[in-house]
Amino acid sequence: MKLQNKLNTTLALLSLTSVSAFSLNQVHKNSRFETVTVPLVKAFIPRVGFDDNDNIQVVLNGYLPNRCFTVAEPAVIRTPNGDSIQVKQLATKQKEGICANQAALPPDMKVPVPFTTIASIGQLNPGQYNVQFDGMTGISARHFVVARASLPSVDNMNYALVNNIFVPEQSKAGEPVVAILSGHLNSSCTKLAGIPVPRKVDDVIVLLPQVKVSGGYCLQVLTPFTIKVNLGALSADRYLLHVRSMSGVSVNQVFQTINPQR
Numbered sequence: 001m002k003l004q005n006k007l008n009t010t011l012a013l014l015s016l017t018s019v020s021a022f023s024l025n026q027v028h029k030n031s032r033f034e035t036v037t038v039p040l041v042k043a044f045i046p047r048v049g050f051d052d053n054d055n056i057q058v059v060l061n062g063y064l065p066n067r068c069f070t071v072a073e074p075a076v077i078r079t080p081n082g083d084s085i086q087v088k089q090l091a092t093k094q095k096e097g098i099c100a101n102q103a104a105l106p107p108d109m110k111v112p113v114p115f116t117t118i119a120s121i122g123q124l125n126p127g128q129y130n131v132q133f134d135g136m137t138g139i140s141a142r143h144f145v146v147a148r149a150s151l152p153s154v155d156n157m158n159y160a161l162v163n164n165i166f167v168p169e170q171s172k173a174g175e176p177v178v179a180i181l182s183g184h185l186n187s188s189c190t191k192l193a194g195i196p197v198p199r200k201v202d203d204v205i206v207l208l209p210q211v212k213v214s215g216g217y218c219l220q221v222l223t224p225f226t227i228k229v230n231l232g233a234l235s236a237d238r239y240l241l242h243v244r245s246m247s248g249v250s251v252n253q254v255f256q257t258i259n260p261q262r
Contacts, residue, residue, distance in 0.1 A: 035072065038062055038091045043133045044240035044254065045142050046204050051149040054248045056121040058131055058142075059240050060089050061254045063112035068099035074119035087119045087133045116254045158193075160209040160225070161186055162245040165253055173236035173257040181209060181243060182226045189218035198231050205231055207243045 040062040050056055060074055072090040079086070093099070098109065121131075126148040130141045162183040171177050185191065193210040200206075207229060231241070238256040245251055 032096050033092050033094050038089045039134045039136050045144050047144050047201050050146045052126050053149045058119040059252045060117045063114055067109045068094045071115050076119050083129050085131050158211050159244050159246045160211045162243050162251050165243050165251050167241050167255050169255050171257045173259050174233050176233055177231040179229045184222040187218040189214045204240045
């Protein structure tokens with residue numbers, strides 16, 4: 001019930017927050033719409049595991065106040081000293097038609113709408129960084145480290161080409177959670193090195209699926225693969241599954257585990 005109570009509190013905060021509270025200092029608006037900022041429930045980023053040749057991304061998770069809002073591209077702002085990054089989730093608020101009077105919206109239009117987006121930071125020099133974002137109760141921050149790549153290649157490790165991941169969006173706390181990964185092997189000499197072992201740091205679970213390449217003559221063919229990975233039994237919370245893929249990219253999915261109602 002703890003996570004459910006947290007979710008209820010989040011929804012209540014959203015319903016009580018005025019539209020002006022979401023607005024940026026410089027709001028782009030006209031008679032039809034305006035751009036506002038939306039507070040986040042969580043911003044996810046692995047604390048460790050990035051090299052200076054990776055495309056670093058932050059996964060943003062939250063709720064739009066109602067159905068008159070649509071998600072826009074996140075804004076990424078680097079501070080002058082470079083070690084702090086501000087991430088703001090932007091949204092477009094419609095002001096015409098049924099959305100002209102938000103107080104008179106029908107019940108189905110008033111329900112907060114969940115969203116998950118990706119804010120791309122790009123490559124960073126080795127060092128320690130923090131990401132600041134607008135949380136439900138004020139400014140929050142997540143910290144991460146970027147290491148120097150030990151090899152002059154795109155990846156330090158020989159990652160598999162992962163195209164898609166799936167994990168149930170909601171599972172029972174304390175029961176095993178299984179993720180499904182699918183992708184392609186990019187040559188006839190390429191094989192999966194095994195089932196990746198989950199690495200959990202706080203609310204981020206990292207999978208590093210790797211391949212091994214045998215010698216000899218190799219055909220450049222794409223062979224599909226699908227594997228299942230047991231993430232283990234997790235306590236009630238909201239998590240990010242972060243799966244590294246070939247060429248410095250990653251595939252991400254947010255999911256939650258809840259305590260069963262008694």
